[in-house]
Amino acid sequence: MLKFQTAGESHGQGLVAVISGVPAGLHIDFAYVDRELKRRMGGYGRGGRMKIESDSAQFLSGVRHGETIGSPVAVLIENRDWPNWKEAMAVEYRPEDRAKYKPLSSPRPGHADLAGTLKYNFRDARYVLERASARETAARVAAGAIAKLLLGEFCIRVASHVVAVGRAALLARETPFEAILALRDKDEIVLNCVDPEAEQRMKQEVDLATENRDTVGGVFEVRVRGVPPGLGACAQWDERLDGQLAQAIMSIQAVKGVEIGAAVGNAARFGSEVQDEIAYNRSQSRFTRASNRAGGIEGGMTNGEEIVVRGFLKPISTLRRPLESVNFETREPVKAAYERSDVCVVPAAGVVGEAMVALVLARALLEKVGGDSIQESRRNFDGYVAQLRSY
Numbered sequence: 459m460l461k462f463q464t465a466g467e468s469h470g471q472g473l474v475a476v477i478s479g480v481p482a483g484l485h486i487d488f489a490y491v492d493r494e495l496k497r498r499m500g501g502y503g504r505g506g507r508m509k510i511e512s513d514s515a516q517f518l519s520g521v522r523h524g525e526t527i528g529s530p531v532a533v534l535i536e537n538r539d540w541p542n543w544k545e546a547m548a549v550e551y552r553p554e555d556r557a558k559y560k561p562l563s564s565p566r567p568g569h570a571d572l573a574g575t576l577k578y579n580f581r582d583a584r585y586v587l588e589r590a591s592a593r594e595t596a597a598r599v600a601a602g603a604i605a606k607l608l609l610g611e612f613c614i615r616v617a618s619h620v621v622a623v624g625r626a627a628l629l630a631r632e633t634p635f636e637a638i639l640a641l642r643d644k645d646e647i648v649l650n651c652v653d654p655e656a657e658q659r660m661k662q663e664v665d666l667a668t669e670n671r672d673t674v675g676g677v678f679e680v681r682v683r684g685v686p687p688g689l690g691a692c693a694q695w696d697e698r699l700d701g702q703l704a705q706a707i708m709s710i711q712a713v714k715g716v717e718i719g720a721a722v723g724n725a726a727r728f729g730s731e732v733q734d735e736i737a738y739n740r741s742q743s744r745f746t747r748a749s750n751r752a753g754g755i756e757g758g759m760t761n762g763e764e765i766v767v768r769g770f771l772k773p774i775s776t777l778r779r780p781l782e783s784v785n786f787e788t789r790e791p792v793k794a795a796y797e798r799s800d801v802c803v804v805p806a807a808g809v810v811g812e813a814m815v816a817l818v819l820a821r822a823l824l825e826k827v828g829g830d831s832i833q834e835s836r837r838n839f840d841g842y843v844a845q846l847r848s849y
């Protein structure tokens with residue numbers, strides 16, 4: 459089974475991803491993995507941290523001569539900011555380091571600071587925020603890049619774009635997949651929106667938030683093309699692919715809602731306006747749909763249409779105009795802590811969303827076709843596709 463975990467603190471030495479269950483013989487395009495990491499760092503409204511970091515993946519294991527060998531793949535992404543934090547984040551106990559360091563004692567509403575500090579019995583939110591921080595998503599993107607390379611072997615492609623920032627929304631609901639994919643070729647990620655006019659309005663939302671020393675959220679959409687029908691299952695609650703995708707997207711820091719297909723609008727429509735009617739194309743020997751309101755999933759399984767998943771982000775919680783909080787020690791009212799922070803992270807969250815969706819789909823694909831080597835997985839996949847064609 460394809461599994462992954464991450465480790466590492468935001469200002470520690472680095473971030474680590476360990477991905478196991480990758481079949482042997484998968485060619486790793488190292489430059490591609492680094493390009494994915496770079497995409498996560500971009501976007502209008504990112505803070506100073508992203509100017510310091512320049513992420514690059516070091517493969518520590520699981521790959522030999524450019525190809526996976528079936529053993530766990532470990533990837534390290536160093537934190538370039540580490541030299542400035544060596545004392546504050548020292549692994550060893552040195553009293554002189556602790557004396558120099560001022561605890562973060564005014565928790566930010568909306569961040570993990572208060573809940574985590576209570577849970578782990580600290581008096582310093584630093585212990586919690588270091589791991590809760592979305593810096594961790596760099597490791598997810600590295601793992602996701604490997605999942606995308608795997609999916610690419612089966613001509614399955616994953617892309618994302620931004621459909622709303624604050625009150626500014628992309629008005630067209632239908633966006634061609636190729637237009638979304640083409641956003642990757644742009645020299646600079648602005649807000650990763652396919653429509654320049656909508657992107658301009660989104661930029662104004664970020665500018666307004668910046669001027670007001672505030673933050674702004676939004677919505678990203680992940681789309682997946684080329685997925686065969688039958689990934690996931692309807693047999694058990696935790697095998698349903700829509701549930702797995704929802705968890706994967708919801709696990710991204712600051713995501714507070716997930717939509718599959720046109721779910722939100724569908725809730726207010728009649729069934730006849732929502733279901734995607736089924737037709738059959740005899741020349742292509744396949745079932746077709748004129749619409750895809752289901753977002754490519756029915757009964758917890760892929761139905762062969764494009765997968766469409768949206769993540770809804772709250773505005774991030776570190777504000778330059780801090781909100782009310784309470785000091786851990788004195789229990790007196792104080793302003794919440796502020797440290798260098800982003801204003802808008804929707805495009806970056808979309809890149810993380812791609813990674814999470816790719817990891818879920820790669821796992822579902824391998825569950826369906828199995829295989830300890832790419833060659834074996836491919837043979838099994840081709841057999842399944844032949845079965846579908848001859849149905």
Ligand SMILES: Cc1cc2nc3c(=O)[nH]c(=O)nc-3n(C[C@H](O)[C@H](O)[C@H](O)COP(=O)(O)O)c2cc1C
Pocket residue numbers: 505568569570590591592593595710711712713774775776798799800801803806807810
């Ligand atoms: C790519 C990305 C970057 C983020 N950057 C920040 C940030 O600079 N400051 C901040 O307060 N929150 C940021 N967040 C959100 C927090 O990590 C998140 O709100 C926090 O961990 C609490 O989790 P929750 O919002 O999911 O409850 C970011 C989220 C993402 C996806």
